[in-house]
Amino acid sequence: MERYDNVSDEELIARLRKGETGIADYLLEKYKGLVRQKARAMYLIGGDTDDLSQEGMIGLFKAVRDYQPDREASFMTFARMCIDRQLYSAVQNSNRQKHIPLNHYVSLSNEDEEEPVIEQWVANPESIIIGKESIRDLQDKIAGSLSPMENKVLNYFLSGKTYAQIGEAMGKSPKSIDNALKRIRVKVREELDKYGK
The missing domain is CATH 1.10.10 (Arc Repressor Mutant, subunit A)
Structure with a gap:
């Protein structure tokens, strides 16, 4: 896994598309901490941390699968967006009938405010x-x-x-x-x- 440490995510994705194995696992491991951080923030508004972490990992997997290096957004930005969307969807689906305020994603961290609005799809x-x-x-x-x-x-x-x-x-x-x-x-x-x- 260390052999990928000095390679950009975008280059890794390009190599993954060419069939190089092990890259998807490396990226999932690399961004697992980001998934946990976002899941913990969502837990404060009524989720289950383990379930939300799994949902976040699904979002991360989709990011690895769907990222297109020719787009303007970096892989990290795209991964954050995919994780957020997956978590938001999970909370919205599980709370649809219970608490209307919980249907809205509320980030309690400042990290999302640094992302340009245009990068949120x-x-x-x-x-x-x-x-x-x-x-x-x-x-x-x-x-x-x-x-x-x-x-x-x-x-x-x-x-x-x-x-x-x-x-x-x-x-x-x-x-x-x-x-x-x-x-x-x-x-x-x-x-x-x-x-x-």
């Missing part, structure tokens, strides 16, 4: 703008409902750190981090309930 540009404004508004409300300590825990959690790593960084026990995340989930759900009314 959505048919209606107006809905992209309105959706992004609504998400930012919801993110602000959620951040405002959390204590400074909870906001810090949430940021560490969304960056992929374990309870032990967060506890060590903040000088707290893993149990207190677990309790903080439970409080965060409750507050996020409360804000989502208000948001849907």
